[in-house]
Amino acid sequence: MGRRQDLIDTALRLFYEHGIHAIGINQVLQESGVAKQTLYNHFESKDSLVEAAVEHRDKLFFQWLESRMNSRPAGREALMEMFDAVHYWFNNRVPTLHCFYGCFFINTCGEYSDPEHPVHKRCAAHKTRVFELLKRHALEICTSETEAEELANALFLLKEGAIVKAHVEGDLDAALKAKAIASRMISPH
Amino acid sequence: MGRRQDLIDTALRLFYEHGIHAIGINQVLQESGVAKQTLYNHFESKDSLVEAAVEHRDKLFFQWLESRMNSRPAGREALMEMFDAVHYWFNNRVPTLHCFYGCFFINTCGEYSDPEHPVHKRCAAHKTRVFELLKRHALEICTSETEAEELANALFLLKEGAIVKAHVEGDLDAALKAKAIASRMISPH
DNA sequence: CCTGAAGTAGACAGGTCGGTCTACTTTTAA
DNA sequence: TTAAAAGTAGACCGACCTGTCTACTTCAGG
Numbered sequence: 140m141g142r143r144q145d146l147i148d149t150a151l152r153l154f155y156e157h158g159i160h161a162i163g164i165n166q167v168l169q170e171s172g173v174a175k176q177t178l179y180n181h182f183e184s185k186d187s188l189v190e191a192a193v194e195h196r197d198k199l200f201f202q203w204l205e206s207r208m209n210s211r212p213a214g215r216e217a218l219m220e221m222f223d224a225v226h227y228w229f230n231n232r233v234p235t236l237h238c239f240y241g242c243f244f245i246n247t248c249g250e251y252s253d254p255e256h257p258v259h260k261r262c263a264a265h266k267t268r269v270f271e272l273l274k275r276h277a278l279e280i281c282t283s284e285t286e287a288e289e290l291a292n293a294l295f296l297l298k299e300g301a302i303v304k305a306h307v308e309g310d311l312d313a314a315l316k317a318k319a320i321a322s323r324m325i326s327p328h
Numbered sequence: 329m330g331r332r333q334d335l336i337d338t339a340l341r342l343f344y345e346h347g348i349h350a351i352g353i354n355q356v357l358q359e360s361g362v363a364k365q366t367l368y369n370h371f372e373s374k375d376s377l378v379e380a381a382v383e384h385r386d387k388l389f390f391q392w393l394e395s396r397m398n399s400r401p402a403g404r405e406a407l408m409e410m411f412d413a414v415h416y417w418f419n420n421r422v423p424t425l426h427c428f429y430g431c432f433f434i435n436t437c438g439e440y441s442d443p444e445h446p447v448h449k450r451c452a453a454h455k456t457r458v459f460e461l462l463k464r465h466a467l468e469i470c471t472s473e474t475e476a477e478e479l480a481n482a483l484f485l486l487k488e489g490a491i492v493k494a495h496v497e498g499d500l501d502a503a504l505k506a507k508a509i510a511s512r513m514i515s516p517h
Numbered sequence: 518c519c520t521g522a523a524g525t526a527g528a529c530a531g532g533t534c535g536g537t538c539t540a541c542t543t544t545t546a547a
Numbered sequence: 548t549t550a551a552a553a554g555t556a557g558a559c560c561g562a563c564c565t566g567t568c569t570a571c572t573t574c575a576g577g
Contacts, residue, residue, distance in 0.1 A: 250350060363557090368537080
């Protein structure tokens with residue numbers, strides 16, 4: 140699988156569970172079984188390993204979400220599927236995403252608050268990407284671009300809110316409640 | 329104002345901007361101008377200073393939000409006022425809350441993911457408190473407890489989502505967009 | 518077989534971490 | 548006035564931090 144990927148996998152797992160500044164390089168090395176010099180052959184600093192971990196999480200998460208949504212008819216059903224997907228995630232039924240500790244990108248922005256920092260920017264880019272995915276499906280059931288944008292935005296906020304509620308308050312049904320609200324918004328009759 | 333409060337104020341400011349694990353005790357001491365022994369006379373460890381900072385933020389934030397909502401008639405208007413209030417916050421018009429770096433409680437849970445950790449519990453308690461505030465006002469305009477709970481939950485998710493979007497993506501109008509959605513939900517006709 | 522790339526193991530450097538300790542000064546209150 | 552309480556300054560501890568360096572091993576390709 141390659142040492143580089145071993146490092147990214149281990150770093151991501153530890154960063155996600157404990158936060159980035161709480162995890163030292165030495166711990167990543169020990170748990171991945173990789174030598175220190177090898178790390179610095181692949182990455183020029185801890186920060187660049189962090190960037191790689193964020194990028195990897197982006198890929199993992201987006202591909203997972205997109206494929207779940209694509210398994211349903213485009214539009215309303217795919218959008219509703221998103222809430223079922225994150226419900227699985229909250230309840231640790233998605234091994235790919237590890238145990239649920241909230242959103243890695245939100246958590247990471249809490250540690251890199253400067254919006255100009257490359258790590259923060261990558262997190263923002265992830266969220267924007269997810270938003271565009273929602274918008275694409277919203278366009279299937281809306282009569283105008285503006286309306287689609289507003290719908291996608293509403294669903295996006297509900298989803299983010301559910302992630303926060305699930306993590307901070309431990310509400311494992313947060314996704315289902317958000318889905319019920321979303322459902323009323325899409326077919327309000 | 330007392331050394332203890334100086335320490336809490338400085339710690340909170342630094343923790344909020346940079347995250348908790350990124351800030352050392354020595355930096356808090358230097359910026360507050362307090363001696364190290366004084367810190368350890370008032371707090372038994374860094375962790376207990378962290379707890380005090382979270383508690384202080386809870387007090388600051390809740391009192392601010394509650395007083396803004398109470399400045400409007402109970403029920404619908406107070407609930408809408410919440411979104412105006414956080415809009416001010418996002419745009420750095422609330423000096424009490426410092427510059428906007430997202431939600432301190434969400435960020436902190438990203439660093440203390442164990443739900444049994446006292447710091448995580450305090451963050452959860454804050455969110456629950458805010459939810460109860462919303463529910464109190466929702467009861468004014470709902471015909472049943474269940475309906476009020478659902479409305480409060482929907483508004484809560486929109487608010488949390490807006491905080492995340494404002495911080496991660498730098499969307500300074502997130503609160504106004506959330507307000508527009510909320511407005512349609514409360515009077516859907 | 519040999520060479521060179523990639524990896525390992527671990528010492529090392531300079532700095533910071535949380536936390537303790539001592540010695541001195543300031544403040545407060547009886 | 549005086550004695551206790553509270554605060555200051557800073558040395559010190561062992562642990563850990565990121566990052567560099569050296570010396571040794573593994574292994575694939577020509």
